Amino acid sequence: MEKKSDVVVATERYGSTGFWKYVAKNGIIERRRDESESVGRRGNPVVGVFKRVFLPQGYPESVSGDYLQYQFWDTVQAFSSSLSGTLATQASLRGIGVGNQEATVAAATFTWLLKGTCIILLADGTGMLGRILFAWQKGSKLDSEAKKWRLFADVLNDIAMFMEILAPYFPAFFIFIVCTAGVFKSIVGVAGGATRAALTVHQARRDNMADISAKDGSQETLVNLAGLLVSLALIPLVTNNPMLTLLLFFLFTVLHLFANYKAVRSVIMETFNEARLSIVFQQYLEDKQILSPQEANLREPVFLEFRKMVQIKLGVRLQEVVKCSQELDLALKNNRLPFLLGVHNGCVCVCLGPKASVCDEIRAMCQAVWLSNMLSHQTQQKQSHWEMVRESHKLMDKVFDPFIKGVVAAGWDTGRTLLDWDEWRVEWKSKSS
Template sequence: MEGDSGVVLATERYGCAETWRYFAKDGVMERRRVGSEAKSIGNSFVGVFKSIFLPQGYPESVSGDYLQYQLWDTAQAFASSLSGTLATQASLKGVGVGNQEATVAAATITWLLRDGTSMLGRILFAWLKGNKLDSEAKKWRLFADVLNDIAMFMEILAPFFPAWFTIIVCTSGVFKSVVGVAGGATRAALTVHQARRDNMADISAKDGSQETLVNLAGLVVSLILIPLVTDNPVLTLSLFFVFTALHLFANYRAVRSVVMETLNEARLAIVLQHFLQDGCILSPAEANREEPVFLEFRKTVPIKLGVRLQEVVQRPEELSLTLKKNNNKPFLLVVTNGYVCVCLGAQASTQDEIRAMCQAIWISNELTACIELPEKHPDLVHESHKLMDTVFSQFLQGVEAAGWDVKRTLLDWDEWRVELKTKSS
């Protein structure tokens, strides 16, 4: 191929950002960018900005929802930074900054008590809910931000209740410790979702750079706000409520923008319900739009996955009957003590896990619709097997064709596995 510039030897590109061509002319190899020179100069600043604050290879190296999520996440971080400034000022005032009668020892003890309760809260929450943060990352991400706003509101009000100041700031510290665990862990789960080239570290590092830039902007605005709100509690509370409203709205839009292709209990339940009702398979984008992002407290029949065998059967004849009801599948489904329990076989595959969860969801929905829950309901277990024997193969093929990742799941399985000894084995 020849032109006025010479013979084209090669063409190379940097992701979708730049394209260059190599020419051979008069025995010399030249490299020129495809596109006008004005465009190249105009994009130089944008290119530097992207290289500093966006992962290498953006946008191909991240998920399609990355930019929208990061924009809303940036907005909420900015609002949270300003709210945090107001809360910090109130805390300092509460421990005696500016009060000649306050002692260093009293302020230090208050601070140490707050830090101590925060550490205990962090350990306790990680123990109780750590295994839920992967499977329900959206819910706990939003919960953490709501709890963070509550904690800061308590810090702002604390100076008005001097007799209860220490208790209030310690409670606030516990809330913030929960925020730290839930926020950090769910951010890691979202990073796993966003990374498309095993570039989790790069995405995490650039997220830190974005947050630092936002905090710097918040610092500049805070320097303007502090003289205005000092000794003005009405203005302090008014600005706090404005920033909190922006913070919560941006957080809601951020988690709503996330489109995860892996199945957790909520997304699988939504997809399964639509399939059983009208035979259609929802895409990840459609199911994520319907997925609840607030922690729910409505009465349902809970599902326990990966339980010990002892939790579902106690006698040999009971085990034999349970195996018969479950058609010798690599899992056992039992309704007992108000729970739908799934005991998973040691050789069960990911497809077996998805099928077991589908049956458990169907049974739970059927029982939730009942007014009274019997202690055991083997008929529903048998009916769920008949239903899935008919539709599961078609359902699984449709789910995979719709773009869902069926090689791994975010179902909340415990670690118990059992070797089921059938008569044939």
């Protein structure tokens, strides 16, 4: 108990989990836990060790507010995926003759070496090709639409494992099915790894991406160990029991997809991508209300959409906006901003200048969203595209400044964006020249 004669000469804390003070008494400085600050904060020592091993240093201040909820659902999906993978692997091994009691040892060994090697080579080769092609086509989308592609990767992974389970029942197409599943899994590897990195960037609040990634790896290792122990008890039950295999796979898949959906839904990103900016800007045009990051993220679609809408292309070549000098004059009319807008082949195209700022990019995207909505709801051609472009400039002159101030006040990060701009940058002459 601290006496009145004791003098506190210093205090210290370890994040938000522990508080201490240094007390001077008779020329000696003694370190004591500050019970007044630590009330309700001292927990089980075992839990404390667990946190230090599996959570980033400085948790919870060093990560985003959605970290714990996301990691919980990510752990659930990883565990269920581990068990589903065990069932799929067992089915694949059965398909190449492992466990066939009717075969001799020599025949089983020959079958395993020949058939297994061919399948591995084919599956790996097609998987490598699929990985390269997917990264080429969709690499830039994995940053701007991380939630969608994260969920897509897990759905595709379940489809691939389901194909591996069914493959032994179609021996004539076994190699084709397994190779196709291999391609799917290679795409899953690219999409899953890239979107995980994008989400780690979002979670890191102290430039501690490496620490978060390392602790995420530790969590995954622990989950895989738990999955392995459960699998050891599971394999004897499902061996030579295809109905139970399919039933368990179905249950694990449902749990896996549900956990993944909850995981991506729990992520609250404060930077704008096309979907979030579109949601916030359209709401502002309706009632002048600015949605918070949490409100907009809850409305953001997390499934890939295949419905037909007026597409927006950002950072295109000049020839996709204007075709002649007359159209260039129309594009520059009432426009002194470092971007040009136009409509080409049913798409809203934005041509960006080299000196455009992040704020200019946000404004260009807002105008493109407005144009896209106007074109989507236009039942008949009442006005030309260039007239609509001029209207968009007039509208943005009125609403953009209060809009951008509102989004900053609502907690949005306007210092950078996740808008999917291509690399084309164009310098054009002003209309007067």
